[in-house]
Amino acid sequence: MADTFKVLSVLLSYPTEDLKSSTGALRDILDAEALLSASDRKMVAKLIDEIETGDLYDLQERYVLLFDRTRSLSLHMFEHVHGESRDRGQAMVDLMALYERHGLSIDARELPDFLPMFLEFLSTLPVADAGEFLDQPLEIITALRERLRKRKSQYAAAFYALEALAKGKPKPENVEAILAEPEDDPNDLEALDRIWEEEAVAFGPGSNLSGNCPTAEDMLRRMTTEPTPSRSTADSGRAVS
Numbered sequence: 001m002a003d004t005f006k007v008l009s010v011l012l013s014y015p016t017e018d019l020k021s022s023t024g025a026l027r028d029i030l031d032a033e034a035l036l037s038a039s040d041r042k043m044v045a046k047l048i049d050e051i052e053t054g055d056l057y058d059l060q061e062r063y064v065l066l067f068d069r070t071r072s073l074s075l076h077m078f079e080h081v082h083g084e085s086r087d088r089g090q091a092m093v094d095l096m097a098l099y100e101r102h103g104l105s106i107d108a109r110e111l112p113d114f115l116p117m118f119l120e121f122l123s124t125l126p127v128a129d130a131g132e133f134l135d136q137p138l139e140i141i142t143a144l145r146e147r148l149r150k151r152k153s154q155y156a157a158a159f160y161a162l163e164a165l166a167k168g169k170p171k172p173e174n175v176e177a178i179l180a181e182p183e184d185d186p187n188d189l190e191a192l193d194r195i196w197e198e199e200a201v202a203f204g205p206g207s208n209l210s211g212n213c214p215t216a217e218d219m220l221r222r223m224t225t226e227p228t229p230s231r232s233t234a235d236s237g238r239a240v241s
Helices: 003-011 018-022 025-035 038-053 054-069 086-101 115-122 127-135 140-151 156-163 172-179 189-196 216-223 235-239
Strands: none
Touching: 003 038, 003 115, 003 156, 003 216, 018 115, 018 235, 025 038, 038 156, 054 189, 054 216, 086 115, 086 172, 127 140, 127 156
């Protein structure tokens, strides 16, 4: 188990006074576990500094504009795969069942594909297993990081950290397909409505990806399948660079 995942979950959640008051503890956890390299921890520390010193109202407004009102930055992972299609509902059920098998109970009002919730789940697993699970939505994480980087948002640091914690590497063609989806202006409500109604990204035949790329269904299947047990408990203590 690794509290580093929990720290990143908290940092990607809606800013509150409790979050601002716990920033020192978050830094201590990252340094004590050292799952992230010193350079990655330094990047995340800048995000923590922003939250610690920023005006709460401004932090909350920024968060809503970025993650709640900008579909292309949604923290609901399946939004980038299924959109509002029926398949998303079944994927939610499967992911909820996965959480329950591991003893994680979530509030009915919370969606299981919310990235901070997924990271909370990863924090309950051995580090090696968490890294394997993190591989499955890695293309989404990488695309979100790139969009945040272009906006010069310090939130990109959390996504750089997640990429470092994953065991594998994202497939560039899948990342490009997600990034090819139109960017939306959170202040243009009419355009936002139109974008929400568009088709979700398709992975597989008929999409703008090559035919040998994994389908969205395969990604979801892997996300909701138990990983191969860790070969060595020593893996959970290995630093990720």
